[in-house]
Amino acid sequence: MSKQTLYINLYESLKQQIIEGQYASHDKFPSKRVLGEHLSVSNTTIEHAYQLLLDEGFIYSKPRSGYFVSDIESLPVIYKNQSQHFSEINNTSVKKSDIKYKYAFNMSEIDSEYFPMQQFRKYARDVFEDNEIDLLQHRSSEGLWELRQQIAHYLFNSRGVSSHPDQIIIGSSTEQLINLVTDILKNASFIIEHPSYPPIKQVLDKKQINYIQVPVTQTGIDIDAFKHNNNNIAYVTPSHQFPTGYVMNLKKRTQLIHWAQLNDDRYIIEDDYDSEFRYSGKPLPALQSLDTKDKVIYISTFSKSLYPSCRVAYAVLPQKLLDQYHQLEHKEGNTVPVHMQKLVSNFMQSGSFERHLNKMRTVYNNKLSYILERLEPYHNQLQIEGTLTGMHFTLTVTNGLTLEECLAQAKDNLLKIVPLAQYNSDETAPKFIIGFGGIPQNELKAHTDILIQSLTK
Ligand SMILES: Cc1ncc(COP(=O)(O)O)c(C=O)c1O
Numbered sequence: 100m101s102k103q104t105l106y107i108n109l110y111e112s113l114k115q116q117i118i119e120g121q122y123a124s125h126d127k128f129p130s131k132r133v134l135g136e137h138l139s140v141s142n143t144t145i146e147h148a149y150q151l152l153l154d155e156g157f158i159y160s161k162p163r164s165g166y167f168v169s170d171i172e173s174l175p176v177i178y179k180n181q182s183q184h185f186s187e188i189n190n191t192s193v194k195k196s197d198i199k200y201k202y203a204f205n206m207s208e209i210d211s212e213y214f215p216m217q218q219f220r221k222y223a224r225d226v227f228e229d230n231e232i233d234l235l236q237h238r239s240s241e242g243l244w245e246l247r248q249q250i251a252h253y254l255f256n257s258r259g260v261s262s263h264p265d266q267i268i269i270g271s272s273t274e275q276l277i278n279l280v281t282d283i284l285k286n287a288s289f290i291i292e293h294p295s296y297p298p299i300k301q302v303l304d305k306k307q308i309n310y311i312q313v314p315v316t317q318t319g320i321d322i323d324a325f326k327h328n329n330n331n332i333a334y335v336t337p338s339h340q341f342p343t344g345y346v347m348n349l350k351k352r353t354q355l356i357h358w359a360q361l362n363d364d365r366y367i368i369e370d371d372y373d374s375e376f377r378y379s380g381k382p383l384p385a386l387q388s389l390d391t392k393d394k395v396i397y398i399s400t401f402s403k404s405l406y407p408s409c410r411v412a413y414a415v416l417p418q419k420l421l422d423q424y425h426q427l428e429h430k431e432g433n434t435v436p437v438h439m440q441k442l443v444s445n446f447m448q449s450g451s452f453e454r455h456l457n458k459m460r461t462v463y464n465n466k467l468s469y470i471l472e473r474l475e476p477y478h479n480q481l482q483i484e485g486t487l488t489g490m491h492f493t494l495t496v497t498n499g500l501t502l503e504e505c506l507a508q509a510k511d512n513l514l515k516i517v518p519l520a521q522y523n524s525d526e527t528a529p530k531f532i533i534g535f536g537g538i539p540q541n542e543l544k545a546h547t548d549i550l551i552q553s554l555t556k
Contacts (some may be wrong), residue, residue, distance in 0.1 A: 240432020344485015
């Protein structure tokens with residue numbers, strides 16, 4: 100547990116005792132030294148926790164006498180046993196950390212070395228200038244108009260997606276937008292890919308929305324497997340299926356659109372999360388750009404194209420769903436700070452975003468080419484798939500090593516790799532997801548050496 104979480108937990112626990120009336124008003128509160136010793140936590144942790152209690156008026160201090168409990172109404176709260184809570188604080192603080200991996204092919208990381216931090220800092224400063232004072236106010240729940248305009252423009256030029264800014268909703272994550280879409284589509288039942296992006300299942304499970312899982316083949320989701328089913332919303336990742344990396348071919352794209360067009364209440368959710376980075380061949384058009392009947396809800400994110408912690412994603416709603424969206428009574432809007440939206444909008448408007456993407460495409464392509472070239476001599480043992488787009492591909496070990504053996508060798512080498520089996524896929528041979536985006540250029544060789552060492556005979 101981080102120091103920060105520890106002092107907050109301690110503060111919460113003490114606050115709870117006060118609220119529950121475990122202390123009478125003006126009771127003496129334990130001294131910081133005594134409590135610190137009792138709980139074996141540092142002075143700093145105690146200091147911070149007490150400061151919060153002081154700031155919020157739960158305790159007060161008297162010079163040379165110590166701390167006392169303020170005069171507040173006690174509120175009966177059912178809360179877990181106090182000693183259990185304190186022992187949790189203690190236990191977590193001493194818990195051994197996980198294995199420290201030295202190498203990792205992490206899927207969710209981007210290359211931070213080449214991120215244009217200086218430029219971004221300038222845009223960040225600009226949005227806090229005096230002439231941007233209006234940004235301090237609430238804006239429309241769909242998001243900042245300028246950003247929605249920039250996104251509409253960008254999507255048209257890069258993905259052939261045509262939309263009016265009115266149709267674009269800004270959200271803080273793909274998951275949050277999927278959640279919103281499930282609010283808009285009343286009585287929906289889903290078709291999702293198998294294996295699939297975990298948050299989609301989590302949203303559907305949480306909201307008890309019915310879904311079926313349909314296998315993904317090398318050409319995309321198996322449409323024949325659901326075309327006679329009554330479920331009406333298909334969630335797909337056609338540009339780079341997550342996690343297999345397969346790309347849906349054009350025939351399937353048109354078949355899927357045809358399936359959606361056959362019935363009024365059918366829709367496709369197209370999650371186009373990393374299509375910016377296409378390395379060879381012509382990018383296949385987004386489903387949304389092929390559709391003529393307003394059947395595609397397009398979702399994408401800046402998590403790959405900018406950075407994962409920026410938390411800006413967007414959905415393009417079909418025109419005919421806009422009324423349903425506006426009629427929603429409790430929609431979660433305004434989930435991205437306005438300054439962040441403005442910053443991204445300015446970054447896009449200036450052309451910096453496009454330049455950044457062009458540069459990063461080369462950076463990622465070079466990394467990918469390097470790894471693939473190094474793996475090539477082992478093609479009898481390692482089968483590679485899903486390298487056309489994005490920042491991960493899959494690697495199947497075909498030399499007879501079992502999944503357990505591969506993982507054990509990787510662990511011995513302090514290498515973290517994620518098996519596709521983690522996503523409940525059905526492969527017989529061990530298969531791994533190899534994310535390469537975040538590995539610094541100068542560590543690429545060592546990472547690749549270790550990968551080969553761990554998975555080959
Ligand atoms: C299928 C898919 N969609 C979306 C995302 C990104 O989601 P977010 O916008 O929450 O960062 C990812 C990230 O890996 C993904 O794999």
